[in-house]
Amino acid sequence: MGESSFFSFVIDHVSQFLSYTAFANYTMGHLIMICVGLIFIYLAIAKGFEPMLLVPIGFGILIGNIAFQPGYEIGIYEHGSVLNYLYFGVRYGIYPPLIFLGIGAMTDFSALISNPKLIVVGAAAQLGIFGAYAIALALGFSPNEAGAIGIIGGADGPTAIFLSSKLAPDLIGAIAISAYSYMALVPVIQPPIMRLLTTKKERVIRMKPSRAVSKKEKIIFAIAGMILTTSIVPSGLPLLGMLFLGNLLKESGVTKRLADTAQGAMIDIVTILIGLTVGASTQATTFLTVKSIGIFVLGALSFAIATFGGVMFVKIFNLFLKDGNKINPLIGNAGVSAVPHSARVSQVVGLSYDKTNHLLMHAMGPNVAGVIGSAVAAGILLSFLG
Amino acid sequence: MRLIRNKFLAVVISLIGLGVGQLYGQSALDLRINEVLVYNDSNYVDDFGVHSPWIEIFNSAYNTVDIGGLYLTDDLSQPMKYPIFKGQPITQIPPRSYIVFWADDKPTRGILHLNFTLEAGKTIALFDANGRTLVDSVTIPHSVIRDVTYGRLVDGGAEWGNLDKSTPNADNDTSVKVLAGDEFARMDPTGLGMAAIAMTVVFLALALLSVFFKYMGKVMSIDIKKQLEARAAAKARAGVQAVVGEEEASELELTGELNAAIAMTLYLYATELHDAENTVLTINRVSRTYSPWSSKIYGLRKFPN
Incomplete structure (x- = not known):
């Protein structure tokens, strides 16, 4: 009697333990998401697509989709869990400005300062944001959701997370994954559109070499850039303020330690946290919806529209420029702020038509202007819809 | 120089001090008397189950404001009539939130119970912690209706009127937003x-x-x-x-010193002139093999300071 009760006791507890394991709780959704996570990790390691982002995000997807029974403070959406605490930085838009601080400390704005007319190319590429906004509205998304989805076209992960945390917190996971995925796929999405919109003659336009920019100009840029842009769109202050602060730390030359920390250890830590938590937020139970699929489709469209906007703007702009001052339209795509990937695309596509025509430094101008432009666009959406 | 620097520092510190003071003042000045119920027959009851008149204060700021230490009064000649308790969690008003005081003249019932009551025609005022700065005030009109609150039509707004609904601890504007x-x-x-x-x-x-x-x-x-x-x-x-041009003009006016200098230069040039150096310069590489036995550090007897 005693033995049988002991065995039933053990069997009860073993079966209870088994019911708590992930194997007993997996659904088809979890397995699909685990496959997605594995694909991300594969693309990062084997193909070298944005490994800094895709490895933590991919692994985060795996973490977020290990099935468990709720109520044990494990999941990212469960109050009191460690992942929930880390997710706080995403939900309240804390991580993106910190990443912008690091980006500011990494970015050299010389290309932009030396040729200021390239700044407006960065503005043209923001067409992707508002094009996707209009399409999302037409597809039945609410205005706030449409705004958050549209920002994917800015090709700026931190900005997308920041805006969606304010306008559509439920969609952060899908928007962030979409934004980072397409940023990694910039070399695949952009070149066909660039080739389609340009003629052979336009692709070999040689641009004047950039002039040297003094340290004083760079310092003034960081200060004046912040004052001018945030005075127009104060709601972009968290992102733009941190971006230009990071840049001032770098360019001032007197805060080397701070600049090194911002562009080194700090941005690495925040990137790990943001990647992990955004990945983990794709829990199948909340992520696998028709809306998420819609967001992915719209994300691809917004990138395409942004590339179209940038290239077409340069072509139109060239009509007003004298011979010798013309801009190669292959740098128009760089207006999306995937720094420096889209500038690298300009360089690669440019070299395929003229092996001696290096466009990288010219493309860096609209590329970094795109970072500012997408933050300004996020500020506008926030002030209109927030 | 040091005096100037000290003066500059003093000015900066004073400005920061003024700024902080201003910030603090702005926080307290963001409080508004928002809604009052003068005649409470069947409206909200207090924590003792009694229908009492009440005053709602609204924090119009986007930061928490502590109302503790400020004064409420129904008599402008006695600004410090009811000192609001300091250091109580309940007096911390969150951003864009409210606190309600019961004007029942029963201050022994708790820190939210005032030592005066409300009547039409009275002026209710909120004074800052110094007892002199008027934060906000409202004169209750004689037209107030029983069980209907008199308040700002929009929280913190300028316009007052009888409200459609009593909204203690809630937004006065009850229209669909x-x-x-x-x-x-x-x-x-x-x-x-x-x-x-x-x-x-x-x-x-x-x-x-x-x-x-x-x-x-x-x-x-x-x-x-x-x-x-x-x-x-x-x-x-x-x-x-x-x-x-001037020298050319005065070419003939050469001084004795100048003549002497020119003569000396010519003499030195003529006597020291030669084409070839008679010294041979040879550069050889000298190599010294390092040996720890010859190193001075092993011969040190005294520890370096």
């Missing part, structure tokens, strides 16, 4: 308006930067120092030419 996004979508269902406006703003912001840096680049390329130097050099050249 439309979200900014929904309103925008209603006015611009296709999103084209948003695209046009937003793209214009983005272009404007970046064009402003572009124009600024275009002209800044031109200004920066003007090297004022170099220009000044060039101007000075031109002036100097003009001065030298003038001097040379």
Whole structure:
């Protein structure tokens, strides 16, 4: 009697333990998401697509989709869990400005300062944001959701997370994954559109070499850039303020330690946290919806529209420029702020038509202007819809 | 110099102090008397189950404000009539939130129970912690209705009136609110308006930067120092030419010292002149093999300081 009760006791507890394991709780959704996570990790390691982002995000997807029974403070959406605490930085838009601080400390704005007319190319590429906004509205998304989805076209992960945390917190996971995925796929999405919109003659336009920019100009840029842009769109202050602060730390030359920390250890830590938590937020139970699929489709469209906007703007702009001052339209795509990937695309596509025509430094101008432009666009959406 | 520096520091510290004081003052000044119920027959009851008149204070700021230490009064000649307790968690009013005081003249019932009651025609006032600065006040009109609250039509707004609903600890404006996004979508269902406006703003912001840096680049390329130097050099050249001209004019006026110097130079040139050096310079590489036995550090007897 005693033995049988002991065995039933053990069997009860073993079966209870088994019911708590992930194997007993997996659904088809979890397995699909685990496959997605594995694909991300594969693309990062084997193909070298944005490994800094895709490895933590991919692994985060795996973490977020290990099935468990709720109520044990494990999941990212469960109050009191460690992942929930880390997710706080995403939900309240804390991580993106910190990443912008690091980006500011990494970015050299010389290309932009030396040729200021390239700044407006960065503005043209923001067409992707508002094009996707209009399409999302037409597809039945609410205005706030449409705004958050549209920002994917800015090709700026931190900005997308920041805006969606304010306008559509439920969609952060899908928007962030979409934004980072397409940023990694910039070399695949952009070149066909660039080739389609340009003629052979336009692709070999040689641009004047950039002039040297003094340290004083760079310092003034960081200060004046912040004052001018945030005075127009104060709601972009968290992102733009941190971006230009990071840049001032770098360019001032007197805060080397701070600049090194911002562009080194700090941005690495925040990137790990943001990647992990955004990945983990794709829990199948909340992520696998028709809306998420819609967001992915719209994300691809917004990138395409942004590339179209940038290239077409340069072509139109060239009509007003004298011979010798013309801009190669292959740098128009760089207006999306995937720094420096889209500038690298300009360089690669440019070299395929003229092996001696290096466009990288010219493309860096609209590329970094795109970072500012997408933050300004996020500020506008926030002030209109927030 | 040190005196000037100290004075400068004192000014900076004073300004910071003033700023902090101002900030604190602004927080307290953000409080508003928001809604009052003068005659409470069947309206809300207090924590003792009694229908009492009440005063709602609204924190219009976007930060928490502590109302503790401020004063409520129904008599402007006695601004410190009811001191609100300090250091109580309940007196911390969160951003855009409220606190309700019961004007039942029963202060022994708790820190939210005042030592006066409300009547039509009375002026209710909130004074800052110094007892002199008036934060906000309202004179209750004689037209107040029993069980109907008299309050600001919008929280913290300027207009007062009898409210449709009593809203202690809640927004006075009870009309259905439309979200900014929904309103925008209603006015611009296709999103084209948003695209046009937003793209214009983005272009404007970046064009402003572009124009600024275009002209800044031109200004920066003007090297004022170099220009000044060039101007000075031109002036100097003009001065030298003038001097040379004068010297040419006074060519015959050679002094004895000048003649002596010229003679000495010519003599030295004539006597020291030679074409070849008689010294041979040889450069050889000298190598010294390092040996720890010859190192001085092993011979040190005294520890270095």
